[in-house]
Structure formats: C-alpha cells, structure tokens
Amino acid sequence: MTLVDLHDAQPETSGGKAAGLGTLLRAGVEVPTGVVIPVGEYRRHLARHGLDPARTPLAELRERILQMGIADGLVRAIDDALRHRLPGDGAGYMAVRSSATYEDLAGASAAGQYDSVLAVRGTDAVCAAVLRCWASLWSVHALAYRGERSAAADATPEMAVLIQPFLDAEVSGVLFTGQERILEATYGLGERLVSGAVTPDSWRITSEGILARRVGSTTHRADRVGERIQLREVPADRRRAMCLSDAQVRGLDGVGQQVARVLGASADIEWALTGEAIHVLQARPVTTTMPSSLGPLGPLGPLDPRDVVPGPGSFHGVPASGGTATGTVRLIDGPDDFPRVGTGDVLVCRSTDPAWTPLFRIAGAVVTETGGVLSHAAILARELGIPAVLAVPGALQRIPDGATVTVDGDDGTIQVRRPG
Numbered sequence: 001m002t003l004v005d006l007h008d009a010q011p012e013t014s015g016g017k018a019a020g021l022g023t024l025l026r027a028g029v030e031v032p033t034g035v036v037i038p039v040g041e042y043r044r045h046l047a048r049h050g051l052d053p054a055r056t057p058l059a060e061l062r063e064r065i066l067q068m069g070i071a072d073g074l075v076r077a078i079d080d081a082l083r084h085r086l087p088g089d090g091a092g093y094m095a096v097r098s099s100a101t102y103e104d105l106a107g108a109s110a111a112g113q114y115d116s117v118l119a120v121r122g123t124d125a126v127c128a129a130v131l132r133c134w135a136s137l138w139s140v141h142a143l144a145y146r147g148e149r150s151a152a153a154d155a156t157p158e159m160a161v162l163i164q165p166f167l168d169a170e171v172s173g174v175l176f177t178g179q180e181r182i183l184e185a186t187y188g189l190g191e192r193l194v195s196g197a198v199t200p201d202s203w204r205i206t207s208e209g210i211l212a213r214r215v216g217s218t219t220h221r222a223d224r225v226g227e228r229i230q231l232r233e234v235p236a237d238r239r240r241a242m243c244l245s246d247a248q249v250r251g252l253d254g255v256g257q258q259v260a261r262v263l264g265a266s267a268d269i270e271w272a273l274t275g276e277a278i279h280v281l282q283a284r285p286v287t288t289t290m291p292s293s294l295g296p297l298g299p300l301g302p303l304d305p306r307d308v309v310p311g312p313g314s315f316h317g318v319p320a321s322g323g324t325a326t327g328t329v330r331l332i333d334g335p336d337d338f339p340r341v342g343t344g345d346v347l348v349c350r351s352t353d354p355a356w357t358p359l360f361r362i363a364g365a366v367v368t369e370t371g372g373v374l375s376h377a378a379i380l381a382r383e384l385g386i387p388a389v390l391a392v393p394g395a396l397q398r399i400p401d402g403a404t405v406t407v408d409g410d411d412g413t414i415q416v417r418r419p420g
Contacts, residue, residue, distance in 0.1 A: 003077050005085075006034035006162065013038040015099030015160035020263070020283050027262040029255070031280050034164035035081045039101060041074055042134055042159045053156065058138050065135040070127050078130070078163070079123040086165060093119045093166040093224065096129035100137060102146065102157040113142040113354055114159070118189070119166050119224045126163060133161045141357035145380070167279055168224055169272035171243050173200065174374035176286055177256045178266040181205040184372040187234055187243050188221030190270060190281075196351040196371030196378070199318075199391040201242050205253050215242060217370070217391070244273075252278060259283050268374070288382035289322070290373065315399060317392035319412035320373045321381035326417065327364035331401040346407055348399050352377040360384050365407035367414055369395045381409075389414055 004014050009022030014036040025031045046052070049068040051061055070078075083090040098114035115136035117129035136142060137159045146157065172190030176182045184200040186193045193200050199216040219239060220231040244252070252271065255278050260267045263283065270282040330341050332349040338356075341347065344364040347356075351370045357380065360366070366381055371390035381388035387409030392399075399405065404417045 003081055003085075004036040004038050006031070006036060006164070009036050009099075011101070013040070013160065014162075015039060015101050015158075016284065017097060017099035017282060018160055018162045019099075021162070021280070024259060024262055024280060024283060027258075029259060029262065029280055030278060032164045032167065033086065034162050035085055036099065037074070037078070037130060037161040037163070039158040039160045041071075042161075044071065045134065053138065058140075058143070062135045062138050065138075066131050070130065075123065075127055078126055081163065082123060082126065086163065088165065090123070091121065093121050093227075094126055094129075095164050095166045096120055096126055096133060097162040097164070098133040098136060099160040099162045100157050101159075113139070113145045113357065118191070119227060119229055121227060130161045134159050139355075141354050144358040144361055166224065167272045167274055167281075169274055171248075171273040173252075173271060174372075175252055175256045175269045175271060176266070176290070176374060177260040177269070178286065179206070180211075181253055181256060182290065182374060183244075183249060183252060183256075184216075184374045185243050186216065186218050186221065187238070188223045188232075189229065190272065191229075192220075192222050193372065194270065194374075194376050195353065196368060196375035196390065199370045200372045200374075201244065202372060203244075203249050205249065210246060210249060213242060215240060216372070218243075248273070248276075255280065268379075288379060290382075313416035315367075315392050315395065315414040317367070317389040317395075317412050317414070318371070318373060319388075319409050320371070320375075320378035320390045321366075321386060321388035322410045323365075323385065323387040324406060324408045324410070325364040325387050326404065326406045329399055329401055329403045329405055331396055331399075332359075333396075346405055348395050348401075350396060360386065365389075365409065367392055367395055367399065367407060369393065 006022055007025045009018040011019040018036045021031050051064055095118050097116040100114055115132045117132055120126055120129050169189055171185050171187055173185030183203040186198050186200045192198045198218045201216045202214045203210055204212040218234055221234050222229055222231055256269055259269055266286040268284050268286050272279045272281055327344045327346040329348050330345045332347055341359055343362045346365045347363045348367045351368050360380055363386060365387040368390045378388055387407045389407055389409055389412050406415045
C-alpha cells in the first residue's frame with residue numbers, strides 16, 4: 001500500500017487541496033510536509049463494503065463509511081508513515097485534512113464543506129479521522145453546496161486525505177492576494193477565524209504598503225491543550241492590540257505574492273505563524289469578487305457599537321458579499337430554528353457554520369455578529385451571490401425578529417424599513 005508524498009501530489013490522485021500544496025512545495029514555499037491517502041483508497045473502501053453513492057441512501061452511506069473499518073494494508077501504511085515519514089516517530093500530533101477532487105478549484109472553493117480533524121495522535125486516531133473526512137463528502141451541507149455549483153452537478157466527487165504535522169500556531173489567518181490584498185488574523189489556531197466565530201484583526205495592503213488596519217474583537221483563542229483543542233482567554237491588554245506587527249504583515253504579504261506567482265492567479269491562502277516561521281496550510285484560487293468597500297477598516301481601532309450605528313433603525317458592519325436585498329428578519333440561534341427560514345428571508349445570527357449551507361440556498365441575505373470577509377460564510381455568500389454583512393455588534397438583540405430590512409452588502413448597512 002503506497003501513500004503519496006505531498007511533494008508529488010497531483011489533482012487526479014490527491015484532490016485539489018493536496019495538489020495545490022504539492023505545487024507550492026515543489027516551488028520552495030514553506031508548507032508542512034505530509035502524505036496523502038489517494039482517492040483510489042476511498043474507492044476501494046466503498047467497494048470493499050459494497051457501498052455505491054448512486055444507490056445507497058446518503059444517511060446510510062455516511063454512517064457505513066464511518067463504521068466500516070479501514071483495510072489492514074492501509075492501516076499499516078498509515079502507521080508506517082506516522083513512524084518513519086512524518087515528524088514525531090509516531091507520537092506526534094497530526095492534522096488530518098480533506099482533499100476532495102471537487103475542492104479548491106478556480107470556479108468553486110468548497111470552503112468549509114469537508115471535515116478536517118486537528119491534533120490527533122496515534123494510528124487509531126488518525127484512521128478514525130480519515131473515515132470522518134471520507135464521510136464528510138456526503139454531508140447534507142456539502143451536497144447542498146455542490147448542488148449550487150453547475151460544474152459539479154453531474155460529477156461524482158471523490159476524497160483523498162492529507163496527513164500533516166499539527167502546528168501549535170501563535171497566530172493564524174487568511175490572506176487574499178491581488179492588486180489590493182486583504183489579510184485577516186487571530187491569536188492561536190485559525191479554525192475560529194475561518195468559521196466566522198471571531199471578528200479578526202484586518203489589514204488592507206497595496207504595492208504602497210499597509211493602507212489600513214483594524215483591531216478585531218477577539219476575547220478567546222483556540223489552542224491545543226494535550227489532545228484537545230480548548231478555548232483560552234486572550235489577556236485584556238492584548239485584545240486592543242493588533243496580533244501581528246507591521247513587519248510580520250509585510251512578511252506574510254511577500255509569501256502571498258510568491259504563492260500567487262506559483263499558482264498563476266490571485267490566491268486565497270490559509271497560513272499559520274510559529275515563532276517567526278510562516279507556514280502555508282492551504283492555497284486555492286480566489287473564486288469571488290470582494291465588495292467594493294471594506295467597511296470601517298482604518299486607523300481608528302476596534303469596532304465600537306457607538307461608531308457603527310449611523311441612526312435610528314440603521315446598523316453597520318463589515319461588508320462581506322455585495323448586492324442589496326430586502327426581506328423579513330429571522331433570528332437564528334441554531335439548527336432548531338432552520339424551519340423558520342423561508343425563501344428570501346434575512347438570516348441574522350451570531351455566526352454561521354458549514355451545516356448552514358442549505359439555508360444559503362434560500363436566504364435573501366445574511367447578517368452576523370462576528371466574522372470577517374475571508375471567513376467561509378463570507379466566501380460562500382459571495383459564491384452564491386447573496387448579500388452579507390458581518391460583525392454587526394449585538395445584531396441578535398438589536399435587529400427585531402420579523403422586521404423588514406434592506407441589507408446592503410456593498411457598504412455594510414442594514415436599514416429597518418418602517419411599516420407603510
């Protein structure tokens with residue numbers, strides 16, 4: 001049983017995510033080493049257990065993928081890789097990441113749709129994480145996403161899995177390259193940033209240098225503690241300061257320009273900082289156009305509710321997906337509230353989750369209390385063409401449920417429309 005070295009990864013064997021990182025490794029970009037379980041092993045797993053995505057009910061398909069054991073030969077190959085091909089001699093912590101054949105493409109990012117499992121250690125734990133990645137190919141939200149992308153309508157996606165050393169990041173984030181670059185960052189691991197659970201620090205960069213900056217509103221950071229990812233409070237004095245120095249921002253911008261040159265296109269880059277080392281964790285083509293305005297991004301410091309409420313019945317946040325829509329507000333706390341959402345309604349929530357993707361297919365607009373323009377929710381909203389305004393302070397308490405509002409995703413405003 002042969003696993004693919006990440007350096008040699010190609011789209012047809014290793015999926016979009018691993019193939020992109022392999023291209024960067026070959027060009028000398030700092031990417032954590034890794035091995036890939038190729039898509040052929042996913043096919044063999046299905047065939048070995050008599051599973052056919054075209055014939056097996058999806059709920060049963062997901063459950064059986066998770067329950068049926070990995071072939072002995074693949075278990076031995078994973079064990080050998082952990083002991084001899086990856087740092088840690090089998091005892092190190094690993095990140096196990098999806099790499100689907102329909103992922104990280106020029107026309108579709110599949111941002112946040114498939115599972116990654118962080119900080120796992122040992123062969124048994126890594127094998128369980130591989131099964132999770134395979135099964136996530138058939139989640140309800142991944143199917144909803146692919147259903148909206150015409151390029152995937154007739155495709156049968158498959159899943160490779162990437163295994164890399166887990167990084168205990170001091171700061172993590174996302175960088176979009178282009179003529180004007182957007183950088184977002186937060187303390188600790190980047191999962192809360194990409195999921196939209198925090199409002200990150202933000203920078204806007206051009207060839208002239210750092211054009212603007214804004215402090216986010218992060219009170220907690222995610223870090224590995226033993227074998228678990230846990231939240232820890234960010235000290236009060238650090239919450240009001242940018243999590244990166246200007247020198248680090250310029251260094252990240254330089255790495256971003258290198259990645260864009262290698263890929264031959266503007267790039268959406270996830271990165272992590274350990275010490276002063278910059279590691280590229282994912283790089284894919286930018287699939288969407290950013291809003292024409294980036295909202296209150298400047299030298300004035302953190303978002304403050306007193307600064308972002310321009311008048312009675314008006315609210316302001318970060319414009320994340322362009323366009324304008326008028327609809328009825330539905331305050332959403334979680335999945336139990338999903339049945340309340342009808343076509344054209346405006347979702348107002350603290351943050352979104354990949355499981356919310358089916359709602360994006362019917363919503364008229366999205367408003368959140370936290371998040372940045374490079375989060376998965378913002379990328380998905382732009383790909384699906386619905387307005388989104390993020391980081392609206394106290395949105396759940398201040399925007400009335402059932403009210404009619406107009407959401408402008410270009411300038412980041414929400415206006416409550418008066419009856420009559």
